[in-house]
Each structure stands twice: as structure tokens, then as C-alpha cells.
Amino acid sequence: MKKYKHLFFDLDETLWDYKANAVDTLIELFEKFELGTNGDLTADDFVAEFFRTNRELWRKFDKRLIDKDKIRQDRFPLIFERLGVDGHEDVAALQKSFIYESPKKGKLIDHADEILEALSKHYSMHIITNGFEEIQATKLKYSGLEMYFQEVVTSERANAQKPDPGIFLFAMEAANAKASESVMIGDNLITDIQGARGVGMEQVFFNPGKITHDLEVTHEINHLFELSGILLNV
Ligand SMILES: [Mg+2]
Numbered sequence: 140m141k142k143y144k145h146l147f148f149d150l151d152e153t154l155w156d157y158k159a160n161a162v163d164t165l166i167e168l169f170e171k172f173e174l175g176t177n178g179d180l181t182a183d184d185f186v187a188e189f190f191r192t193n194r195e196l197w198r199k200f201d202k203r204l205i206d207k208d209k210i211r212q213d214r215f216p217l218i219f220e221r222l223g224v225d226g227h228e229d230v231a232a233l234q235k236s237f238i239y240e241s242p243k244k245g246k247l248i249d250h251a252d253e254i255l256e257a258l259s260k261h262y263s264m265h266i267i268t269n270g271f272e273e274i275q276a277t278k279l280k281y282s283g284l285e286m287y288f289q290e291v292v293t294s295e296r297a298n299a300q301k302p303d304p305g306i307f308l309f310a311m312e313a314a315n316a317k318a319s320e321s322v323m324i325g326d327n328l329i330t331d332i333q334g335a336r337g338v339g340m341e342q343v344f345f346n347p348g349k350i351t352h353d354l355e356v357t358h359e360i361n362h363l364f365e366l367s368g369i370l371l372n373v
Contacts, residue, residue, distance in 0.1 A: 143370070145316035147307075147335070149325030150268040152365075153345050154251045155278050158190075160244035167191055172229050180222060192218050200269075201330060203300075207237075209269065211238060242277035247346075255287045257264040258370060265290040265364060267310045267323065269330060270298045283285070290314045301327075302334030311338070317370055322357070324366070332356055343369060 151157040169182040171177060177229040196210045196217075215234045258264065266288050268275050272342045279285040291311040299305030311318060318339040325331025326345045332354065335342045349361055358369050 143319075143341075144263060144320040144324045145311075145314055145323060146262045146264045146320075146370070147267050147310060147316075147323045147340070148264065148313075149323075149327065149345075150249070150266050150270070150275060150278065150299075152326045152343060153324060154255070154284060154330075154367070155282055156246040156248050159246040160241055162186055162213065163188065163246070164237060164241040167240070168233055171236070172233050174224070180224060183224060185198070185218075188212075188218050188222050192221065196346065201327075216357050217356050220321045226270075236299040238274070239343065242274045243281045245282040247282055248363060252283070254363050254366050257367065259287050263316070264288050265292065266309060266317075267292050267306060267325075267331075269306075271295050301330035304334070304335065304338045307334060307338040307340060307373055311340075322370075328352055328354055328356075 150152055152366040163187050167181050169185050174180055175182065185202075192214060193210075199205045200207065200210060209236065215230050217239070219230055247362065255264070264287055266275070266279070268291070270293050272293050275291065275293050276285075277365065279288070283347060290310060290313045292306060292307055292313060294300035297306040297309035299309065301307070307323075310316075311321065314321075322341045323331055323335030323341060324343040324345060325335075326347070328344060332342045332344050337355060337357075343353075343360060343366065344356040345363065347361055348361055360366060360369070
């Protein structure tokens with residue numbers, strides 16, 4: 140007998156390829172804003188510094204030291220400062236363009252589409268994501284993922300962010316799901332996995348980088364197609 144009825148997915152880096160989509164956007168913006176014309180800044184430097192700074196800011200966000208507005212506000216000024224591109228006049232426009240353009244990119248994590256298609260025939264599927272309503276909706280729409288999901292619960296909608304139990308409880312209520320018949324699938328051990336465990340929901344840790352950890356997880360996979368072994372052969 141099938142163990143679960145409801146599958147709750149994280150979005151960024153579990154299904155939607157945040158990294159690849161950010162790289163594509165940054166390279167376009169590097170050209171558009173002619174960042175390489177004055178000085179010796181290369182697109183590679185710009186992309187690499189974006190990820191360093193972004194990772195740092197998101198870690199602070201996950202520890203609740205800063206909010207999302209602060210990430211948006213500080214990211215590009217900090218990147219420019221670190222690259223020695225002082226007081227670039229286009230920083231505000233670049234910031235806006237990044238936020239506007241990157242969610243429209245549609246690259247997905249390998250096998251996301253096929254596995255969602257197969258799973259959608261057997262389960263009710265939902266998203267739980269720390270993000271803004273409008274941005275996450277744009278990603279789902281442009282990437283073609285929208286059709287697979289019934290409830291899309293963002294931290295903005297739930298007024299709580301993973302790993303806070305509030306967002307999981309909100310999502311289960313919206314989906315009319317019980318924790319015992321639900322599983323959370325995500326790439327972040329703290330926000331997705333510990334968060335789900337905190338409300339009694341089983342978890343699938345998507346670990347493409349094969350990081351080592353000593354947390355207890357219900358299932359662990361390195362590729363999304365492995366979900367079929369857990370969720371389709373039962
Ligand atoms: Mg994620």
C-alpha cells in the first residue's frame with residue numbers, strides 16, 4: 140500500500156536550477172551593463188563573486204540574521220565593492236534586472252520534469268518554499284512546472300519561513316494533508332529536512348553534492364530519478 144498521499148517539494152535547487160539560471164542571467168547582465176568595458180573585470184569573476192556573496196547572505200538568511208529585502212538590497216553593492224568596482228552608477232538598475240529576469244529562466248535540475256510527470260499520476264503535489272509569491276510563481280510558470288502542483292506555499296504566504304513549523308503546518312492545512320501521509324523533498328538539511336521532521340513529516344534529502352552529515356533522514360538521494368525507487372515501487 141502506498142505510504143504517502145502528499146508530496147511537498149522545495150523549489151530552488153531541488154527542482155528549479157537556481158545556479159544555472161542565475162549564471163545565464165548574470166552573463167546577460169554583464170553584457171547589457173557593459174561591466175567588462177572599464178577595467179579588467181571578466182564575466183567569470185563577476186559570476187564567481189555573485190555566488191560567494193550570495194551564499195554568504197543566504198546563510199545569514201537561514202540563520203534569521205537578515206531578511207530577503209536585505210539580501211536584495213546588499214547583494215550587488217557588496218559584489219561591486221569586493222570586485223573593486225566602486226560606486227557603479229548602474230548598481231540599482233542591475234539589481235532590479237536580476238530580480239526581474241532570473242525567475243523567467245527555465246532551467247531545471249536534471250530529471251525534474253520526467254519524475255514530476257510520473258509522480259503526478261499517483262500523488263497530490265505541493266511546493267513549500269522560502270520566497271516571495273510573485274517571484275516563485277514566475278519561476279513555476281516560465282519553467283512549465285506550474286501544472287504539477289496544487290498548493291504553492293511561500294514564506295510570504297504562510298508568514299513563516301522554513302524550518303519554522305508554521306510554514307509546514309500552513310502547507311498541510313492548505314493541502315488538507317496529514318503529516319503521517321506526507322513527505323518533504325528538499326536539498327537543504329536545515330530548512331527542508333529538519334523543518335519537516337519538526338512537524339512529524341518524513342523526508343527525502345536531495346543531496347546532489349554528496350555532502351556528509353550526521354543527521355537522521357528518512358531517505359537520501361543524489362539524483363531526482365531515484366525518487367521513483369522510493370515513491371513509485373511501493
Ligand atoms: Mg532549496
